[in-house]
Amino acid sequence: MQQLAEGQKMKTVLIAQAEAEKIKKIGEAEASSIEAVGKAEAEKMRLKAEAYQQYGEAAKIALVLEALPKITSKVAAPLAKTNEIVILSGEGSRVTGEVNRLLAELPVSVNALTGVDLSKIPLLQKMTSAEA
Structure with missing residues (x-):
């Protein structure tokens, strides 16, 4: 009886x-999973921020262009x-120089x-050649 009880x-x-070991292993696995997901989400956010920063500059440039x-x-x-532009100015006037x-x-x-070459526009060619 004693041996059966023991x-x-x-x-x-x-x-x-x-x-207890099962619960411990499940807890460790869940913690590891949460850590991996957290690291992946942090990396995702970092890459997103980097992309948005680059896109932000590109977007501004694209809007301007x-x-x-x-x-x-x-x-x-x-x-x-x-057809023709004539600029009149007196002595000491900075208009012509400007x-x-x-x-x-x-x-x-x-x-x-x-990337547009304005020097190929006939009116500007005429004006700049008149300067020289």
């Missing part, structure tokens, strides 16, 4: 230990109807930003 006791202890032709066409529309500077810098700036 056997039963040993069985109960071993079953309890096995159950998209708007430039519209702005340029609105500004150039009256000039397209002009206009010449603008005419010299504008085509280069627009070309750098948009």
Whole structure:
């Protein structure tokens, strides 16, 4: 009877230990899974932030480049109807110098930003050749 009782006791202890080990292993597996998911989500967020940062700059540049032709066409529309521009200024006036500077810098700036070569526009060719 005593051996049966000890056997039963040993069985109960071993079953309890096995159950405890099972619970421990399940907990460790769940913790490992949560950690892996957390790390993956953190990496995903980091990559997303990096992509948004790059996209943000690209989006700004795209918006500017998209708007430039519209702005340029609105500004150039009256000039397209002009055959000749004569600028009158007195001595000591900075108007001529400023206009010449603008005419010299504008085509280069627009070309750098948009790739459009304004120096091939007949009116601007005429104006810049008149300067020289």
